[in-house]
Amino acid sequence: MAGHSLITTVKYVAGTRPAFHLSEIIPYLDDPVSVDEIYRIISPELPRLGLTAKKTGDDVEISRVLPGPAYILNDREQKRIDTFLAGREIPVTLAEAIERYITKKAAKDWNDPTVIERLRKAITAQKDDYWKPSHKRSLRYTKGYRVLGYLAYHFPVYFMQTEHLLAGLARDGLLKKSMTILDVGTGPGVVPLAIADLWSRLDGARAAVYSIERSEEHIEAFLSLRDAFVPRGGPVSIKPPVKADMLEPLPSTLPEKFDLIIFSNVLNELPESPVETQAGIVERITERLAPEGTVLIIEPADEDNSTRMRTLTAELHQRGIFIHAPCSFIRGTPCTAPRCWSFTTAPVIRPTRLMEALARCEESYRYVNIDIKYSYAMLRKDGVRRDGYRVSPGSKFLRLSKLHSAVEKRVNVAVVKMSGELGDVKNHLFKVCDGTAKTPVYAVLPAFHMTPGNEALRSAPYGTVLEMRGVLVRYNKAHDAYNLLVSRNTEIQIPGADDQ
Secondary structure, three states: OOHHHHHHHHHHHHHHOOEEEHHHHHHHOOOOOOHHHHHHHHHHHHHHHOEEEEEEOOEEEEEEOOOOOEOOOOHHHHHHHHHHHHHOOOOHHHHHHHHHHHHHHHOOOOOOHHHHHHHHHHHHHHHHHHOOOHHHOOOOOOOHHHHHHHHHHOHHHHHHHHHHHHHHHHHOOOOEOEEEEEEEOOOOOHHHHHHHHHHOOOOOOEEEEEEEEOOHHHHHHHHHHHHHHOOOOOOEEEOOOEEOOOOOOOOOOOOOOEEEEEEEOOHHHOOOOOHHHHHHHHHHHHHHEEEEEEEEEEEEOOHHHHHHHHHHHHHHHHOOOEEEEOOOOOOOOOOOOOOOOOOEEEOOOOOOHHHHHHOOOOOHHHHOOOOEEEEEEEEEOOOOOOOOOOOOOOOOOOOHHHHHHHOOOEEEEEEEEOOOOOOOOOEEEEEEEOOOOOOOEEEEEEHHHOOOOOOHHHHOOOOOEEEEEEEEEEEEHHHOEEEEEOOOOOEEEOOOHHHO
16 A cells, blocks of 8 residues: 555544554555554654554554643753843854854854955845835745855844743743744754753743745755754754744645744844735645744844734734734723734843954944844634633723824723833833724833832733823824823723732
């Protein structure tokens, strides 16, 4: 019997019941085949099919791999992660691996003046391309010094950014003891390498990381950095990238189900694609998402990319790929994300030795990339949300969609903090949302009005639910937005904080 037909039969039977013996399928085969022969043919495909095998006498029991419980960080693991993030720099071994790879590709030392100048030109070209109108951008970091420039300028920030997001997944209980992960459009392997690094601080978690990438140059860089940085036999197995395009169906050689699917800074490379088209790409790929799996979408924090991503995730939410965070839908109503420029920040990173070498010139600021600002969304098909808070029907909190009726009045509102600091030391400014507003809403806290009773607006993490009592509503005509002015008499609380 042909191997493909046999695997199809096993896959079908596995879909009808949680476990069965291989001897049970022999009567359905066109040609008589022994249990041992069936097992020899199908065993390499079992992990991809989400199945496991166990010998039972002369037979073999096949069963589905059941989702494991959430991996809960212990105090030691949390301390290791916090210590690393507080250090604000990529591991030295990884930075040195990048230097060696540039030396190899350039056929000169990475800090040779000629190499450094070519890297500067590649970085400048990439930045100039990024700020072109969307229909004129190429955003291809796929050849020669363009790849090396990416490694020198973008890689360190994206690596640390990914570590922060993975730590957030861990804190949310979205990791499992054993995970199968897909990185879509992996480039030179930022996400897989960050996964390997964070998992090295966990005591008992393991992961198999798969990826797709269409650029041979990126795949070459990926494999070089992986082999230099990720220990063989460690808790994370990083598979060689599969050469493929996210616009095409996923290759059949990839696993059937993934516990985590990541789109990191790739959807913005389709700037002319309508949101519906991008949603279709994500929806098709997440057909491989495990029932309790998570999708992580990350995009740059600039207004264009950030607002497009919020519109995309609102569309996905309508299609049954529900937002877990940072949006909380505290009113229980769908959100259309109108003009939603929402992003978060993390502490600046320390520049690498390579970045410092690039910056030894008159316009040093052009070659130092240390700010971490990004927009993200975690999505799931089971509807589980990070924060289960809902505004009770009888509450005294005004919907943000009703602010037009309360201009120049003091009101109470329940909101989600949806940005990092947008203001300055004199006036703290944050975007807030309750899922009902059709016009952007911001909370403004003048520094001289800050008190222990309202300080939560400034200190609460991105995505936190806040109950704000006694804010003054103002309409900002110039920006077509509403401001909620916080005074020293305003009380701001995090629901449930007193119970913790």
